[in-house]
């Protein structure tokens with residue numbers, strides 16, 4: 001097993017106790033913990049350089065602008081693209097809303113279709129539902145195969161020339177399944193539809209070269225990849241970013257403002273209305289530095305090892321059902337499960353007594369819960385700082401829960 005154990009000391013929070021037990025943090029799909037270097041970068045920004053960006057000629061304003069733009073370059077390099085193709089947003093949700101409104105409202109009308117998958121997070125569903133209300137376009141769903149992977153066997157029947165948008169996630173936050181990015185991009189390109197990739201779980205966990213994915217737009221969040229909350233990115237092909245209308249107006253995003261009309265600042269600034277999350281962007285830059293220093297190949301390999309170990313150990317727990325692919329090459333480190341008829345919230349509460357943080361609920365994927373015919377699942381999710389002993393602690397605690405709820 002790849003051993004990234006030594007980096008645990010970079011994460012101050014991993015040293016704390018919960019309910020008298022060492023914290024076992026298995027909720028990184030919701031948000032990840034932050035290394036000292038990210039916290040320090042944000043502190044240094046506030047302590048030495050704080051000013052608003054892109055305005056004012058004073059020294060601090062220049063330094064803040066340089067730090068903010070430098071962070072953009074780092075995030076762009078991390079996904080193998082140019083800084084001009086990365087707009088900072090509040091996160092994945094905001095990025096997808098920019099695309100749905102900025103592109104959808106201007107290109108969709110009655111008779112058009114938007115294809116999504118049944119495993120989408122609400123962030124990649126609800127904005128499209130709103131757009132159908134405004135434009136008359138309709139939503140069409142792709143479903144899953146027996147291994148919880150998006151079923152592409154019938155895509156040429158689903159993706160016809162009525163389809164103008166294909167929106168899908170690169171990795172499910174519930175099942176962990178990796179999305180069929182290449183197949184869906186190819187099918188969309190054949191009918192001239194645009195592709196929108198929800199990269200919230202893909203970008204933090206695998207090496208990603210945005211320009212080579214074959215998609216038109218991609219969204220991701222800093223807080224799921226060691227960075228702070230409140231910032232994320234919208235990536236697009238240059239020609240798509242040009243045709244994407246801004247959906248928020250205000251300062252910073254304009255070129256000329258007249259009484260009755262305005263013109264926009266160049267891409268990507270036309271998407272960044274108002275004072276942006278400056279310290280957060282700096283923290284995002286420090287987070288991608290941290291990940292790049294380790295190498296995303298190693299991050300992915302480590303997570304695969306820990307997840308494979310978890311799938312093996314969880315299979316020893318009687319009455320436990322896993323909702324996700326068994327093939328480790330087809331999935332990431334989000335592992336959803338049920339234990340007998342114990343309610344996931346009760347399970348999470350018992351585990352918390354042992355210092356173990358998992359998530360229980362619908363994971364903002366209600367259509368998927370209905371499709372799986374469950375009200376909720378329990379979910380353990382792994383990242384680069386998790387170690388096999390934490391999987392052992394999870395399994396031991398699940399065995400205790402079996403006793404508490406009379407399954408033994």
Ligand code: 7TS
Nearest residue numbers: 029030091092093121123173200201221
């Ligand atoms: N898409 C996916 C696949 C996600 O996992 C999430 C957040 C989002 C979009 C939204 O990201 P945000 O940063 O804009 O909120 N997923 C989760 C989760 O699984 N538990 O809490 C948040």
